[in-house]
Amino acid sequence: MSSISDNLGSVTRRIQKATLQAGRELDSVSLLAVSKTRSAGELREAVAAGQRAFGENYVQEALDKMAGLSDLPGIDWHFIGPVQSNKTRQIAGAFSWVHSVDRLKIARRLSEQREPDLPLLNICLQVNINNEATKSGCRPDELPELVPEIGQLPGLSLRGLMAIPDPDQPEAELRASFRKLANTLKQLRQAFPEAGPLDTLSMGMSGDMEMAIAEGATWVRVGTAIFGERPQKS
């Protein structure tokens, strides 16, 4: 069995290769280690191997791990799961990024609840890029209204867009989804230059990070390829 440290090495090499092949700067793509269901001990191994950014989907699980790892300085916590409005205060207090904001109400609460002495909370708007009925995320056609509204909230820095296109769709369609997200970000940056940096595309997972990088990903969110298969939730 390969170790978390070995896996981080091979994921990092995959990212570097894809970044160079895309003609991009090596530091333009960052690795978010998706650590949902993983123990504090497993995260500790990843930190020892040099990983600093972790993505969590469940608030209480994440807070428990933060407490267990509080002796380790410099961990960067990203929230990537569905945001319930009764959890925004805890999220605004403990994370530096939220990739999964999909409505104005949630953004307003996060902004109001972000302590003024903390840096601005970095957020991405999650987009249901394929308009699938079952998926979370806003519709692409809602963005021209959401972006300027959210961009003016004082506690937030609107960094960009996130999507989770169905990884099992045919390769050409998956690639088209990544490209559509990248083009949408470009258009929003032109239309709303005041809304925030809009410099971030959070897309690509264990099975499709190369393709996402070729289409412009700046954060790839990788779980299985680092920590192994997740146990099925019962």
Ligand SMILES: *Cc1c(COP(=O)(O)O)cnc(C)c1O
């Ligand atoms: C679980 C998860 C990932 C990681 O998926 P892997 O296929 O394990 O790499 C990425 N993004 C989100 C939002 C997730 O929930």
